[in-house]
Amino acid sequence: MSENTTQTDTEPTGTPSGEDTPTQRDTNRSQKPTSKAFKEFMASHWAPSQPPEYTRDEVADHAAQRRRRVSEEFRGQRVVVPAGPLKVRSNDTDYRFRPHSAFAHLTGLGVDHEPDAVLILEPVDEGTGDDGGHHEATLYFKPMAGRDTEEFYASARHGEFWIGPRPVLEEFRTRLGLRTKDIDEFEPAVTKDAGATQIRLLRNSSPQVDALIDSARSQAGVELESAVEADGKVTEFLSELRLVKDPWEIEQMRSSVAATQAGFEDVIRALPRAVGTERGERIVEGAFFARARLEGNDLGYDTIAASGNNATILHWIRNNARIEPGELLLLDAGIEVDSLYTCDITRTIPVSGTYSPVQRRIYEAVLAAQNAAMSIVRPGVKFRELHATAVRVLAEHLDEWGLLPVSLDEALSPEGQHHRRWMPHGTSHHLGLDVHDCAQAKRELYLDGELEPGMIFTIEPGLYFKKEDLAVPEEYRGIGVRIEDDILVTEDGGENLSAAVPREPDDVEAWVQRLLG
Template sequence: MSSHDLPRPDYAARRRRLMERLPDGVAIVPTATEKSRNADVHYPFRPDSDFWYLTGFAEPEALLVLVPGHPDGEEWLFCRPRDPEREIWDGRRAGLEGARELCGIQQTRSIVELDSLLPELLQNRELLCAPLGRSADFDARLMLWRNQARSRSRAGIRYPQELVDLGFLLHEMRVIKDPVELEHLRAAVGISAAGHRHGMRVCRPGMTEYQLQAEIEFVFQRLGARSVAYPSIVGGGPNACILHYTENRDALADGDLVLVDAGAEYGNYAGDITRSYPVNGVFSPAQREVYALVLASQKAAIAALAPGRSVADYHEAAVAVLVDGLRDLKILSESREAILEQGLYRSFYMHRTGHWLGLDVHDAGSYRQRDGNWRMLEPGMVVTVEPGLYFSPENPACPERYRGIGIRIEDDCVITAEGVEVLSAAAPKEIDEIEALMALGG
C-alpha cells in the first residue's frame, strides 16, 4: 500500500478558499525548517502541516506566497532549484519546473530570490497573514520584509498595516475534513489498528516495552507508514500512569497491564489509538473492574458525538460515567455533585477526553467560539475519544487493590451527518475480544 494510491487533495482549491478570505491581503506560508539531531545528522524532515495542506510539496527550504489579484500571478512558490551535485549526496529535488507541475503553481522561483522579491509582493497590500510567534527567526525575517516594503511609502506605495496569524484563517478550514482527507485518515487509522492487533498477539511476559513498540511500529512501516504520528507510548504496570511515558525501556511483567498509545502517520495524516491489555493475556478481577468502567465511559462519550452537540458534551458524558463508577468501586465516597464541583475525580482522571485529529495528532482548530462558548460539532470534524483512569502507586488516595493500574482507551471518530463513524473499530477493545486475540499468540 502506498499513499500514492489514495486520491490527491485539491490543493489549488484550498489556496483559492484561503485567498477569498484575504482579498486585499497577502499570505506567507513557510514549510518547516530542517532540525539538527547531533553534529551533521538531521532529524527526518517532515513539512509544516499548514504548508503541506496548501501545496502537497514535501521538500525543505520552501515558502508559499498568496497574493490575490496580483498581475504577475496570485500564487508564488519559492523552493530549491535543481542541483545535480547536491542531489548525488542528499537525494532528488523537484526543482522549479517539477514544483510547478506538482503543485500547479505557475510562479515558481528559487528560494535564493526570496529576500529580493518578497518585499515587492507586500506592496499595496492592507493585510499580512503569516504564522506569527512560532519562530523568532521567521518573525524577524517577516518584519524585515515588511519594513523594506514600508521604506517605499514616501513614493505612495502602501504596505501591510495589519498582521493576522495564519491560523486564524487557515485552521478553521483544516478543522473540517473533506472526503479526500477522510480517505487519508481512514488509511492512517487502519494501519494503526493493524499495528495494535499485532501488538496484542505478540505481547507476553518478559518482553520489554521497546520490543513491543518495535513489533507495532514494524507493522506500521510494512503497511506503508514511513513514520509514527508521535512518539509511541508503551507503558507496563505503573508506567501506564505516566500520561506521556516514552522511555519504553522496562520489562513487561506477568500480571500487569500494558498501555499502548501509538499511531501511524500515512500521507502526513495521523492515526492515534490507545489500547490497554493484560501482559499475560487475561485480565485480573481488579483490572476487569477498572477496564469495564473506562470502556463504559468511552462508549458514553462516543454516543454524545453528533452534529449540533457541543465539543464539550462528550467529555462531560465520559466524566459522568467515571464519577459514578469511582463511587461504585468505593474509591470516592463524596456525593456525585461534590465530586464534580470540586473536581475530586481529577486525582485519577486528569486530562480531557479528546482532541482534533488530522495532519497533526493534536490538530488545528479552535475548541471555543468567539463568544467563549464551546463550539458545536459539524460533519467532517475528526476527534479522538480517550477517557482513562490512572491509579499511580505514588498516589496515596489509590486503594491498594487498584494501585499500579493505568488504563486508557482511545478511538478516532469522524462526525457524520447521521452521527459518528468510529475509524479505529478494527482495534479490539472489548475484554473478551482482547483475550481471544491474545490467546492466538504471534
C-alpha cells in the same frame, strides 16, 4: 555514516604554528578533492536522465479549494506560508524533514518535501486569481541541480549524490497545479512593496523567513508590533481551516488507522519477547515503529508503551521498563502516513492474555464512559459535551466503588471535581495533520464549537490509579487504563474509524490469545 562536509584534502589543516583552528576542526573529516580534473570528470559520463511523466495528484484539487478559502479570508493581502527549514539533530546531522502542517495542507505535499520551501499567495484584482479567487499561488523551492554542477556531489543537504533525486520545477507544477519558482526568486517576491501591501505571515515555521519579512517591514516603516500581532490571524485561520476534513483527508485517516491496527498486532506478537525482559517496553516501541516506517512516513507522535504503574503516567514515552507477566500494557500509538495524516489509538492490553477481576472492573468502567460519549456524537452537539458525558460515567463508577470522598453530586459540581484525581486530562481532541490538530483555533470553534460532518476527533477516557495513591484500596494501585478511538462525524451521527481494533474486554482477550498462538 559518510562525511558530509566540503573541505578538501588540498586545503591546509593547521596554522603556521602547527595548531589547527576551531573552524578547521569543524571540517576535519572531509577528504573531497577539488582539482580541475576531478570536477571535469565528475561532470561527465552520466547516462541521460529519462524525463518522467508527471500526472496531477489526487490531492491537488482539494488543496486548491483550501487555498481558495484562504484567499477569501485575506483579500488584498500577501499570505506567506513557509514549510520550515531542516533541523539539526546533532552537530552536522539533521532530523528527517517534516514540513509545517499548514504548508502541507495548502500544497498537498507530504513525506519530506521540501525544506525551506515557501508558498506565497499574492493578491491580484478580485476574481482574477486562481479558480476565480483573489490571489495567485506560487511555490518557491530549491529544485534539483544538474549533474554538471558542483552541488550534485558537494552538497550534503541538497546534492543528488548525497540524498538522491529531488523534484524539479515542472514536477510540482504538474502534480500540484501550482506555479513554481526557484527559491532564489523568493526574497524579492516576498519583500516587494512591503509598505503598500499587507503581508500576513505564518510565523514560527521558519526563523529565516520571519526575520526577512520583519526586516522588510521595518525598512518600509510598518509598525512591527501590530503587524506581528496580525500574523496570528493567519495561524488561527489555517488551524480552523482543518477542523472539517474533506473526503481526501478522510481517506488518509482511514489509511492511518489501518496501518496502526497492523502495528498493534505486531506489538502483541512481540509480547513473548518483551515480557520479563529488561526494557521490554522498548521491544513494544520498536515493533510498532517498524510498522510505521514500513507503511507510512513515521510515527504520528512518540509511542506510549506503558506497562504496570507506568500506565498511570499520562505521557510515558521513556519506554525503558520491564513488562511483567499479569500486567496491563497501555499502548497509545499512531502511524503518520506519507501524506502526514495520523490517527491516535489507545488500547490497554493484558500481556498474559486475560484481565484480572480488578483489571476488568476498571476497564469496563472506562469502556462504559467511552460508549456514553460515542452515543451522543451527531452534528450540533457541543464538543465539550463529549468530555462532560464521559467523566460523569467515570464519576458514577468511582462513587459506586466507594472511592469518592464526597457525594456524587458534590464531586460533579464545579466546586468539587474530586473524581478528576483519577482522570485529569480531556476526553477528546481533533485529529489530522497534527495529532492534536487545529490547536490554534478559536475557543468558540473548538471547545465551545458544535460538531459538524467531516470533523475527526478522539474519544479517550481513562482511569489512573498510581501505586503510591493511598486514596484507593491497594488492589487498584498501579493500574492505568485508557481506551481511545477516532471518530468521524457523519450527517446523522458518528463513525468509529478504529472500530476494527478490538475494545470489548472479551474481544481484546480473544485478540491477544489468537495473535499469541
